[in-house]
Amino acid sequence: MSRILYCWELGAGYGHIAAFLPVARRLRQAGHDVIFVLKNLQFADVLLGDEAFGYLQAPVYWPDGRPLPAALNYAGILANTGYTDPAALYSRANAWRALYRHLKPDLLVFDHAPTAQLAARGLPLTGALFGGGFQIPPASHPLPALRPWLPTAPRELADTEARVLAGANAVAARLEAPTLRTLADLFETAETFLCTWPELDAYPQRVSARYWGPALHATAGSEPHWPTGSALKLFGYLRPEYPALGPLLQALAASGWSCLLHIPGASAAFADQHAGANLHICAQPLRLEAALGTCDLAVHHGGAATGAACLLAGKPQLVLPMQIEQAINARRITEVGAGVQVPAETLKPNFRALLKDLSARPNYAAAAKAFGAKYVGFEPDAQAQAIAERCLSLIETRPQAD
Template sequence: MSRILFAWELGGNLGHMTRQLPIARRLRQQGHQVFFVVRDTAVAAQLLTPEGFAYAQAPVNVDKKRLPHPVNYAEILIASGYADPAVLLGLVQGWISLIRLFKADLIVVDHAPTALVAARLTALPAITIGTGFEIPPNCLPLPSIRPWETIPTERLLRAEEYVLERLNALATFLKGGTIERITDLFQGARKVLATFAELDHYGTREGENYVGPLYTGTTGQLITWHQIDKPHVFAYLRPDAPGFENLLKALSKLSAEVIVVAPGIKPAHIQAFATLNLRILTQPVQTEQLFKMTDCAVTTGGTGTVSQCLLAGIPLLLVPQNVEQFLMSLRVEVLGAGTAARNNRQEQDFAGLLEALLKKSCYRLSARAFAQQYAGYAPAETTDNVIQLIDSTLTNRDAVSSQ
């Protein structure tokens, strides 16, 4: 059996872990040894510790200097430490050390570009799993992630050249091969676009194999709706979401039964807003059965939650906290299956958006059309496809090693 390392470096919240978990469970059942390297050990403690998976902290850039508004994938890398050769060397060497300490036979990468660099330098087979945002299109220049702004092409090109210069200088120093494009990192790995084409943050790409989202709706606390005669509204939010308190006020005044899952919420907010009609929970809940009777959902725009809702035919109010989530909001709006809260996030703004989603049939019909288009989709089948890809990669590795 093989030793398989799961890597997560960038991004936050639960989505990366919930995408990796179904794969890791299956690999462990097959007898493989699995180890996680994670960006957020608090998330790992919540999701991995109960399942008995071992994990360690990923190498991260501790420099507080940040590029305020990255405009493409290259600038995301610059903002993550690639601007400083010493920081980049430390990050890559950290990943190389983890790979060697674990004696990994294969690495499964989820939004961990520096782990991909390390895999390339150590000739370790890699599989990269992600949504559209985490695996940028193979084009020059890398496209803007702020389509509502006019970004000069020169800036996009300059950012990639800047990153390439540092990556190739590092590769030369560590006696590894150089690359011509940032996307060569992804071309060198076996790629899994774990989303639907309609929900690709960059828009649908021709010739790509969209396998569908990876998630589990059966992890967490089992809860049910209590009131059959009222509309049901489900919300998965972070307390630092813009307008969070105003949104709670709007939800509390709906003529509906509301369940809010808000990890990290202050006890004072629970005391202020929880009622018989509005339950506030701090831990993940099982959504598979719950979504069968949900009329509207509120979320920040994570791919997993959005996909689950649309597959259940549930229209969405999106409250994005970052560029990635805002791009997802735009995809949902193009589908006609929801709407995004933008600059105006007062109580009355949220109330109007919620009422529209519950009363206007156009949103519900569009969400149901999406659900019908993908009727029969099962995340377990996507997991099967990824497992087969891992098996074939390991088989090829063993064949090469034996020659």
């Protein structure tokens, strides 16, 4: 029996866990042990508890509350998560190494886990990258801009990368690991599971990539039960911290549509305050594929898996990004014509007008259906099986410790 360690360090929500869970099931069915090392344990038991997967808290960066500059590229994300403080970064990398020593994995799967990758350098361990395009930048120097639609001086990208590279290499030296020539070296692994489609890749300039397709797999959750309302059904996956959530809920309630919303962590008091005959709020996860199979429209914040699932189901979308990855995903959805977005800096969104436009104009639904038809042959189960089989082949050919 081999042991696979799934490592998740950056990002939010429970989409990371849900994405790898079908692969983990197949690995366990083949007789192997999978342990999840997670940034956020909030929904670990909901998603993993019934299946008795082991899970642990990942060593993560704790922000000090100071405002952070907008990340220009992936190096900027690392700068904002402590990579310019070598002493603190070393502690986190050393904690990852302690996990490796105690758990003795045969394969490491990195999902937005750069410090776990840094800690693995120089060790006789085999690693694989897993995730959407955003967290797997292409091998270039400096790493490309995240917002190519805005002017970004190449010198700024290079300067940010130089500062982050210096911090990472200081830690690598203390770990007696090979240093990095460029930051792209950090992403050199035995395999890259790029779980997206070219049209949705955060880096459209990527070349010579194998796209495995997005992780659109059935997850644990409740069956959707639609409230009363008009024939039009709207499904929403929203965050309670979204600044304009109140006005959005008012607009949905006033629409008269049958609206079913999943808002993780929503209290019973919050749900009672905002829900109505035509609007129901669920704090616990719902079965996404079932909700999308019966809805007409979707509203969400631009999560990669959620957006791709909506497209595959042929559903037009209102996308409300709150951070850069979501903003990129929202832009890709609007580029294929399947939805509209509200930029995070919009102070007073006119939700009623946006929702009316999205529901009344047939071009959005037509574009979403056309995209879904293009990938109608995509089989999430087959993808999960293929990834699991590749993981096992990596284990079979891994280097042996002395």
